[in-house]
Amino acid sequence: MTSVALFVLAAAVDLPRTKPLEQHPGIETVAGTVEGAGGRRLRTFVTAPPGAGKLLSVFVVGWLSCDSVELTGTPRGVNRLLQDLVRKSGGLVFRVDKPGVGDSEGDCAKTDFVTELEGYRRAFAVFRQHPRVDPARLVLLGISNGGGFAPLVAGDAPIAGYVSVGGWSKTWFEHMVDLERRRFVLSGTEPAKVTAQLKPLLEFHAAYLFDRLTPAQVVERRPQLKGVWYDEPDSQYGRPASFYHQLQDLDLAAVWGKVRSPTLVVWGDYDWIMDRADQEQIVRLVGPPARLLVVPRADHGLTQHPDQKTAFTNMGRGEYAAAAAEEIVAFVKAR
Numbered sequence: 417m418t419s420v421a422l423f424v425l426a427a428a429v430d431l432p433r434t435k436p437l438e439q440h441p442g443i444e445t446v447a448g449t450v451e452g453a454g455g456r457r458l459r460t461f462v463t464a465p466p467g468a469g470k471l472l473s474v475f476v477v478g479w480l481s482c483d484s485v486e487l488t489g490t491p492r493g494v495n496r497l498l499q500d501l502v503r504k505s506g507g508l509v510f511r512v513d514k515p516g517v518g519d520s521e522g523d524c525a526k527t528d529f530v531t532e533l534e535g536y537r538r539a540f541a542v543f544r545q546h547p548r549v550d551p552a553r554l555v556l557l558g559i560s561n562g563g564g565f566a567p568l569v570a571g572d573a574p575i576a577g578y579v580s581v582g583g584w585s586k587t588w589f590e591h592m593v594d595l596e597r598r599r600f601v602l603s604g605t606e607p608a609k610v611t612a613q614l615k616p617l618l619e620f621h622a623a624y625l626f627d628r629l630t631p632a633q634v635v636e637r638r639p640q641l642k643g644v645w646y647d648e649p650d651s652q653y654g655r656p657a658s659f660y661h662q663l664q665d666l667d668l669a670a671v672w673g674k675v676r677s678p679t680l681v682v683w684g685d686y687d688w689i690m691d692r693a694d695q696e697q698i699v700r701l702v703g704p705p706a707r708l709l710v711v712p713r714a715d716h717g718l719t720q721h722p723d724q725k726t727a728f729t730n731m732g733r734g735e736y737a738a739a740a741a742e743e744i745v746a747f748v749k750a751r
Contacts, residue, residue, distance in 0.1 A: 431457050431519045438487045440503050442466075450542050452515060452522075452535035459519035460539060461486060462546065464508040470550035472507035474748060475543050477536055477562030477569050478514065482524035482654050485511040493717035493732050494559050494581060500741050501557070505748050508548055512539040525654055529662040536569045544573065552576065555748050558583055560689070560716065561663075567671045576751040578679040578702075579744055582687055582716050584694045585672055585701070588663040592621050594691040602688055602728040616644045625664040630657040672701040679706035680747045682740065684714025686727035711740040 430449045437445045438461070446462040464471060476498065478485050491499045502509050514532050515522025543549065555577045558566030563583025567575075584591050596617055600610045620641050623634045632649035635642050650657055679702045683695040692710075699706040713720040713727070718741070719734030721727040727734065 429457065431459055431521070433519055437461075440499070443502060447519075448542075450512065450535075450539045452520075452538055453531045454522075456515050456521040456535075458515065458521070458535050458539065459486075459513045460542070461511045462508060463502045464548055465506060467548075469548065470553075471548050472505065472553040472555065472749065472751060473543070473546070473549040474501060474505065474507055474509045474555045474557055475540055475569070476509065476511045477556060477558040477566040478511070479559050480561035480653060480655065482514070482517050484513050484518035486513065486518055493719045493736065496736050497559075497581070497718055497741050497744065500745055501748065504745050507553075507555075507748070508546065510539070510543040510546070512536065525651065526656055528656060528658040529660075532659075533565070533568060537571070540569050540573070553751055555579065555751050557581070557748070564668050564694075565666065565671070567675055568666075575675075575677045577677050577748065578675060579682065579747065580679065580695075580698060581682040581718065581744075582684065582690045583681070583698065584690055585668045585697045586691075586694055588660060588666070589621060589625050591691070591694070592625075593618060594693075595689060596621075598688040602725060616641055620644045624657065625660060628661045669697065669701060672698050675702045675706075677702075677705060678747075678751065680709060680744065681706060682709045682711065682718075682744060684711045684716065684718060684720075684727075684737070686713055686721055686724045687716045688724075688728050688731075689716040709740065709743060711737050714740065 437447055440463060443463050444466055448460040449457045450460055452458045476485060487495060487499050513520040514524055514535060515527045516524035553576050556566045556570055556575055557579045559581045563580035564585060566578060597614055600613055605613060620634055623629055623638060624631060630650045631645045652660060681695045681698050683692060695708055699708050714737045715721060715727040715731045715734060717732035718737050719732055720737050721734040
């Protein structure tokens, strides 16, 4: 059974919709709207088994890219994980699309992190007010970028458990140092030449992040770095430069250091995007309630490959890490 309803924050008016909602056997799907920063309406999806009783409830904090959390077609990787949570957890699962994604109003390519975070926080407030949410059984599932900052969404709210899938916990600059080194190695750069090629790119990232410049401004001020940047002049990975300036401002170690809830940190050992050390740091910061689940041969998208080079070139297109997903669902249900 699929139904459509509206959850309201600050008198948000429902968004127009032209296509049918996703469907799951024995699960009700509710499409709603919350009002994000600047009055922009954001699309939400709530799935739950039929009934009126209180449920274990999962709030999803999504990835960096401008891709919808709506489950359409044949989901792969982390989208398949979301589908498994919806269908197998027995709980209520709440998702929200960031500004400019799916039905949500706005422009994702121009939305900074502070605005995106505010949208998640407002959606989380609506999530907690849902009549079927059990406040003693709230779980936050963060994926990729969301796997790093998920505790910022919850604030002081009591959380029964966290799941961080391919997250981060160092500074964004350190994250990019690690990522760029792996990218050079996996692209076939001779090991002895990696450092020489890496140095100008790291100088670029330092100016970009620490001086809060756009990539084009970095080149203007440091013409010797022309040709080093391989993305857009005012953005990176489809998000504006300001988004990354604000990520660099975060102290995620301090944020995770306040978490004392059971935490499952998930990382694929072929993940070239996020570093294992970030995952281990989260486990150390949270302490005994946390553990690390390393998924063999898995990439950043939770799909598995025969070797690391294949995982690099075919990220997200491998075989779904079903066994790891079962462990994640079991962790959530145990809360």
